[in-house]
Amino acid sequence: MFIQTEDTPNPASMKFLPGQPVLGEGKMGMDFPSRDSAAMAPMAEALFDIDGVDSIFLGADFVTVTKTDGTEWHHIKPAILGTIADYLTAGLPVLSEGAETKDLTAGSPDQYEGETKEIVEQIIELINTRVRPAVANDGGDIIFHRFEEDTGLVYLTMRGACAGCPSSTITLKNGIENLLKHYVPEVNAVEAVM
Known part of the structure; x- marks a missing residue:
């Protein structure tokens, strides 16, 4: 089996593309920030057995692994x-x-x-059709949490490679916020939920 790898905007994360389904199409990615969270995911548990693995994100057709600080990719990638x-x-x-x-x-x-x-249906549709595919290309995912009508705030969570990425704030503010404000005038800002 040939597994393609891609760097992500997050230098601590790498995307692994096995060329076949991991979770399968139409399924939301699953984030495993720790070994304890991976109890229902045998492959994620096995990946946590590798010294230097910090977190794992399983996507429809990819796996994103985030390494611990001080770990070099060439030591754990094989x-x-x-x-x-x-x-x-x-x-x-x-x-x-x-x-x-x-x-x-x-x-x-x-x-x-x-x-x-x-308004919320429009926001979710934009996230699912325009934002989620782009974020998946970078080894991550994005989740809509809520919209506050009185303030115009949209609350989202970045996952996978995007969760700890130094450029995630720029992605949220300059990319996603601008997109939502353009198509949904009721949106005033986007905020991250941890």
Whole structure:
């Protein structure tokens, strides 16, 4: 199995593309910021066994690994490649039975009414069609949390390589905020939720 690797804007994260589904299309990525959080994901647990792995993000067709400070990629990259290849080639489960990926948003338009619900639906549609694919190209994901009608604030969470990326604030403010403000005039600003 050939696994392509890509650098991400976050120098501590690398994207691994095995050329086949990891979670599968239409499924939201899963973020594992620690070994304890990976209890329902055998492949993520195995990746955490590699000394120097700090966090893991599983996408539809990629795996993003973030390394610890002081760890060099050339020391851990071969073990990461081997672990991913072993799991996918052998057909081992990436997730344990019963583990589920969540909906594409943490916040739902059903929490809102009337015109505000329509605004939230527009925001979520823009995130899913314009923002999420671009962020996935960089080895990450973005989650909509909520919209505050009275302030015009949109709250989002960056995950995967984007979570600790030095340029994530620029992405949120100059990219996503400008896009949402352009298409949804009720949006005044975008804020990150940790």
